[in-house]
Amino acid sequence: MAWDTERTKRLLLDAATAEFSEHGLAGGRIDRIATAAGVNKERIYQYFGKKDDLFAAVLNAQLRDSMDAVAMDGEGPEAAGDYAGRLFDHHLADGVIPRLVFWEGLERAELAAVDTTRAEYHRTKVDRFRQMLPGLDHAAAGELLLTLVSLVNAWPVLSHLDVLIAGGDRGPDDRSTAARTAARRAALVRTIEVLARDAQLAAASAHA
Template sequence: MAWDTERTKRLLLDAATEEFTRHGPAGARVDRIAAAAGVNKERIYQYFGNKDALFRAVLQAELRASMDDVPMTGTGPEAVGDYAGRLFDHHLENGRIPRLVFWEGLERGDDPGDEERLRYHARKLDAFQAMLPGVARPAAADLLLTIVSLVNAWPVLGQLDRFLCGTAEDAGARELSERRAARRRAVVATVTAAAREAAES
């Protein structure tokens, strides 16, 4: 029976995504990834090279999927605010990207990244700049960084929400839902105002 290489890679990527999300690149264990995937760990080295390359593949796959899941549509400040709100929702529903990006920053912050990652961000910035016609690329890039920072931070910095906003650790579902909605409104309002300022500059 022929070996299903693509299925094996998918199993490894799924298991690695879970492992890296929980433990980060340094804490992740290749043997746990292989066991969770039901695959010999030698396949990891065969298909991905090493653990760092596997982490890059996981993060790249998650980022590509998020561009499909949360398309940049429309033009103008309100469209940019709407995008920020939808990205906020996505990152709360799929908590993997915020955690992976934070792990990357903590453990690999000085890594310039690979060419594929640079191309991904260039394409993302192209799409974002199209939402704000006439806004110079540096200003668009800074605004996009603001959006990414806002939507990535809240899912992984819940303790700051408790300290600053008084959200109880044992808050009920209704209270958490109301707090989430309030935070989403704040993100959308902040981003819309910043986009309007960029468009008018």
């Protein structure tokens, strides 16, 4: 029977996603990934190269999937705020992307910064964001998108700071936690709407 290469790659990526999300790059173990996937670990090196390359492949796949899952629809500040809210929901659902991005920042930021695949992904994302906010140049759109992504990614990973800084309710009552999360989402949406409106006004003023 012919070996199903694409299925094997998917099994390895799924297992590596879980492993790196939980343990990071340094703590992630190739043998655990292989065992979880039910695949000989030599296949990992054959298909993805060294462990660092596998981590990059995992995050690249997750980011591509998120771009498809959370579309940048509409136009104007309200559309930007709506996108922020939907991205918040998506990332909160499993927390994988925020965790991987934070691990990456701690362990391989310099490598990520010169990764051509990642650069192209983010260039495309900024271009799509610009379409939502006509009048913004690449730099202004990138600045705003960086703020949006930073705020969205922080909540699943740094939500404990809510208790320390904002006094957020993290008691045993699921309803109180859900209410606080909804309040944080609303604050994020409002913030992005205000910043987007300000950025468009500044762009219009500069071109007047």
